[in-house]
Amino acid sequence: MTADTRARPFRALGIRNFRQFAAGQVVSAAGTWMMVVAQDWLVLELTGNSATALGTVTALQFTPMLLLTLHGGRLADRYDKRVLLLAANLLSGLLALLLATSVLTGTAGPGEVYVFAFCLGLVNAVEVPTRMAFVGELVPVGLLPNASALSAAYFSVARVVGPAAAGLLLTVLGTGWVMVVNAFSYLATVVALRRIRPDELYRTARGTGRVRVVDGLRYVRGRPDLLIPFAMIAGIGLFGLNFQLTLPLLARTVFHTDASAFGLLTTVFAAGSLTAAFLTTARTSRPSARLVTVSALAFGALEAAVGWAASFPAALALLFLTGGASVYFAQAVNHRIQLGSDPLYRGRVLALYTLVLQGSTPLGALAVGYLAETRGARSAFVVGGLASLGTGIAALCLRAGRSARDRAGDGPGTDTPAADDMRTGKARP
Template sequence: MSDGGSVLAPLRETNFRYYALSRLVDRAGSTMAGVALAFAVLEVSDSATALGIVLAAYSIPMVVFLLAGGVLADTFGRTLVMQATNVLSAVSQLGMAALVISGTAELWHLVVLAALNGTATAAGMPAMAGLLPQLVPRAQLQQANLVLAVPENALMVLGPAISGLLVVTIGPGWALAVDGFTYVAATLLLMRVRIPPPLPREDPPGVLADLREGWTYLTSTTWLWVVVASFSLLNAITSGAFNTLGPVLATETDIGEGGWGLIRSAEAVGFLLCSLVLIKIRLRRPLLWGMVAIAFGGAPMIALGIEPVLVAGAVAAFAAGIGSQVFGLGWDLAMREHVPDEMLSRAYSYDMLGSFVAIPIGQLTIGPLAAVFGVQPVMLIAGLAYATLALATLASRSVRDLTRVTTVGPVATTPTP
């Protein structure tokens, strides 16, 4: 890689080191939480519809509060918002773990606590996404993304498999407890990140004016709204067909809970290996390659829809992991190189809002659809639709032709007022 020095160059920045370690600790728990929560719900209520309700309870507050999260981050400072939301996430996750471990959990408990966790996540995600350009020089953004991705993806290889093992041996509550404690540790590490708060504006425009400004930027930036609109449907398909029906299909076939954990780990192996390869590759057209790659996200649904076999599901998930890593890097480069820093958290909040807005619909409708048409046929159709929608996004020239920014800028230690 010719730009920005070696791949480890971002680690020379003290703020980046603590930020990276905080994210790594948080990811160590969250890689286990998804598998654990799915089987915790199925233990309380053996129903795909019930699982969809709990997942929707997490997703709906994310949709509602994402825009507020972007404004909070750009107004009060991204590190402060991340610390506060981590504390709230820890409280909700540890409460859920205690109920599951004690055997007193009821479906409504999980719904309420999942909603609280989703609220915290919504407020914190735009802050986390917008913080990186303040920590490293702009020329090192690709290296910084990969420094974060490699160890996180390594954890994602082990997390789902370990979580599946815990579910089988001692129950799903312990994995949720680990995730809760990692929020606490991540918050302590974030306290070492020293970023000056945003400078106060002489005439603060107010929340609504900030949101209007962000909306204007979104609608006037073609590549941004086209990809966001595409992911509104893609994420609804994934959250409904793969994340909701996948554990149900596993429990009904020879795949089992442990096998489902291995499938998720195979996806993470794809993340990890691809992130290592991308260290040597410069994505000159980040969205072109990103959208081609993300189309492989339909492969696990197609494979499991045709025949729920562990090996086929794992291989397809591995391919999906590669595609997801390529797109993730391409999207972050496009956002962080082309969006002005003072607009970045709001742009990410609209990105996340559009990408997540249809997720609850997918989660709530997939169970009834599977009850009528069968789990496997719904999975197969969902996978084919996913791949088709991803490739259709390339009809936009703005998406196909977006290139990297070649100018080198300093570390943005103080947001533009």
């Protein structure tokens, strides 16, 4: 790959299949973020601004990640990822349409929202790891970091457009119609998947034996260079990445804003995420363990600062930086894990990544929701930031200990031969 090629941030879009998929995902993801804003606003309206109720919805949506994501990764490694994604998006659209109908007819209550959140979580347990692994089939291995960064970028674009549009539509049309728009947005991904050319996918040969979850866990357990990033994303995901819960509480209970101002908070956070995503498009190789750790420390410090923001403008500025730091950290971890994994295990490895990142959210959401209910929304940001800082410091200590053992000749190096194979794009059989 030439220096000129590396300098082009949109180079993966030169691949037709990835271009089709990205276009569909922008529309669908924008609808999803509209749904997030509408759903959170609906729950707060139905429950009198209850942080516990909002935490319950978040927990129900992500609890299936704890139970089924590893099996979703097994399905991704065993079956056609394109077919799985088609089915998942059609089902998600149907679920969204059912909830929208309930809201428009005036029959929706907290119970209906809880059921929808749980059912959507069941679908996402398969869709998320499958989608992440499918990116590796859309582009050659040399373009995988760029494609992954662009995926984060278009999700950040959606996170900017979606909440902004939701804030306007909530005021003009109401919650139910925002949900209708989300339901039909899934068709964009369905159309894109139908337009993808299967003969141009970069697929690896599937193993001849059984595809088992336990084999993927054993693979990760034997890779110390993967275990520390997994531990970091677990600690930070538990308390530091609950913005779906903390942002609406910050808007309503700290700054006492309306729906449009809430949309502005979310949009500014997403704009920071988008900026960081574009910065990571220049990445061409596996990030170092040091980079992952430093990005975690920066994120923790910024999130804690949001909790101490004295004014709404100060909170906006800090949320922009925090959004950027969160995506930069998440992308660094994602690239370190994905580019260090054998393609034969990638679906299960990314399922474990999804499980750790999003599956820890139910426990964190309940704890953070209770903390915000009893101590205020500011405390949720401060504690989340300090917990993230602690996780980064613990990772530094672990790395220092491993380096000392390696120098003494008591242990293997951080990067294994399998990781070196992935840097060159050559997977072991």
